Amino acid sequence: MRYSLKNGILWLFIYILLALIPMLIAIAGELPEYRTFWIEFGVALGFIGLSLFALQFLFSGRFRRIAPKYGMDNIINYHREIGIVAFFLILAHPLILLIAEPEFIVYFDPRVNFFRAIALSFVTIAIILITVTSIWRITFKLQYEHWRLLHGVLGLAIVFIGVTHSIQVSHYLEPLWKKLSLGAVMAGAMYLVIHTRLVRPWLMKKYPYKVTDVNEEIGDATSLTIKPEGHEKMNFIPGQFAWLTLGDTPYTLQQHPFSFASSASDSTITFTATPEGDFTSTWKDIEPGTQAWLEGPFGSFTPVENSHLFLIMGGIGVTPAMSMLRTLRDEGDNRKATLMYANKAYDDIAFRDELEEMKNDIDLKVVHVLEEPPEDWEGEEGFVTKDILEKHLSENPNEYVYYICGPDPMMDKVSIALHDLGIKWNHIYMERFQIV
Numbered sequence: 136m137r138y139s140l141k142n143g144i145l146w147l148f149i150y151i152l153l154a155l156i157p158m159l160i161a162i163a164g165e166l167p168e169y170r171t172f173w174i175e176f177g178v179a180l181g182f183i184g185l186s187l188f189a190l191q192f193l194f195s196g197r198f199r200r201i202a203p204k205y206g207m208d209n210i211i212n213y214h215r216e217i218g219i220v221a222f223f224l225i226l227a228h229p230l231i232l233l234i235a236e237p238e239f240i241v242y243f244d245p246r247v248n249f250f251r252a253i254a255l256s257f258v259t260i261a262i263i264l265i266t267v268t269s270i271w272r273i274t275f276k277l278q279y280e281h282w283r284l285l286h287g288v289l290g291l292a293i294v295f296i297g298v299t300h301s302i303q304v305s306h307y308l309e310p311l312w313k314k315l316s317l318g319a320v321m322a323g324a325m326y327l328v329i330h331t332r333l334v335r336p337w338l339m340k341k342y343p344y345k346v347t348d349v350n351e352e353i354g355d356a357t358s359l360t361i362k363p364e365g366h367e368k369m370n371f372i373p374g375q376f377a378w379l380t381l382g383d384t385p386y387t388l389q390q391h392p393f394s395f396a397s398s399a400s401d402s403t404i405t406f407t408a409t410p411e412g413d414f415t416s417t418w419k420d421i422e423p424g425t426q427a428w429l430e431g432p433f434g435s436f437t438p439v440e441n442s443h444l445f446l447i448m449g450g451i452g453v454t455p456a457m458s459m460l461r462t463l464r465d466e467g468d469n470r471k472a473t474l475m476y477a478n479k480a481y482d483d484i485a486f487r488d489e490l491e492e493m494k495n496d497i498d499l500k501v502v503h504v505l506e507e508p509p510e511d512w513e514g515e516e517g518f519v520t521k522d523i524l525e526k527h528l529s530e531n532p533n534e535y536v537y538y539i540c541g542p543d544p545m546m547d548k549v550s551i552a553l554h555d556l557g558i559k560w561n562h563i564y565m566e567r568f569q570i571v
Contacts, residue, residue: 184224377431449541
């Protein structure tokens with residue numbers, strides 16, 4: 136993750152300011168009569184929870200002005216954590232009010248106001264459902280495409296009903312200008328979803344691609360090469376990724392993120408993946424000529440200018456490293472690069488032969504680490520440990536920038552080990568590819 140303390144404080148200030156806008160609208164001007172502390176506290180939690188939930192649309196919208204600062208994977212993780220906070224705040228809102236004033240149960244009584252009761256009951260169920268399915272999507276075996284649709288529909292419904300409820304109650308929003316202000320702010324947040332789901336695919340239609348090659352790689356991986364049709368290829372920095380859609384139209388839920396595996400200098404774009412899901416399991420059967428669409432590029436897992444590269448990769452997480460190394464080769468870059476590549480077995484080492492050949496073209500050192508090595512193996516064995524890392528560090532390790540991508544347990548242990556070995560935190564970048 137690439138960031139600075141100054142940028143972090145600035146974005147945190149902006150986020151807090153945005154989160155407080157509904158509350159500031161509510162308390163602006165003449166205030167209504169004060170009730171008890173717990174009632175006012177419960178109402179405040181409702182405003183803040185609704186605001187945080189609306190801001191989720193901003194952090195799920197893939198905005199390049201935000202993502203390059205911290206990396207899209209970190210933005211998505213932040214989106215998850217804040218979603219949990221918003222979940223507790225929104226549920227705490229009615230619970231505290233009901234405890235402080237049991238008469239508020241009338242809001243859920245369909246005999247008093249049928250549509251209000253149904254709407255508030257729906258929101259309660261929806262906020263639980265959207266949180267549970269987001270945290271345990273894989274446990275519930277919910278396909279990403281179905282979850283994405285459910286997530287978007289429920290998110291819009293929760294914010295819309297929340298705003299409508301606030302305006303109908305009107306205890307703090309009695310003046311018309313307050314109602315209009317809150318409605319405009321929340322409508323702007325909801326538009327971000329519409330922009331992502333409708334406007335961006337429309338823009339993507341102007342830049343179609345077609346599949347030109349489908350190649351099987353070592354380790355049960357498949358490389359998909361696409362070529363732009365009637366326009367310039369998407370410019371990207373090695374280490375970045377894009378959201379890929381296959382089919383006749385970009386208006387589909389079948390959209391997944393993949394790191395660029397090809398050189399930034401190539402006229403085509405290549406992605407490589409293993410069959411770990413419904414989408415990638417079909418890659419071997421994709422026919423050349425299939426229409427493809429790209430949204431991006433995203434990510435800040437990119438080489439720092441004039442710094443040597445120490446790439447610590449696991450499994451198919453090697454793809455951003457391959458993009459970096461291929462770009463160094465094609466651009467004649469003479470910086471040093473070390474690739475420490477962890478796999479389970481020798482037959483799982485994707486790009487094995489190409490990496491050997493690449494050592495003749497660039498200043499590259501390749502260190503393979505195998506969990507289950509063959510009997511005649513002379514390389515590193517087991518997992519990437521502190522001892523293995525120390526063995527292969529240069530005499531001046533902080534001349535390098537360290538890039539880690541692979542399974543989460545490996546990434547966590549390696550980052551701590553590097554820090555223990557004296558590597559500065561701002562020289563360690565990580566990309567977690569399990570972001571959806």
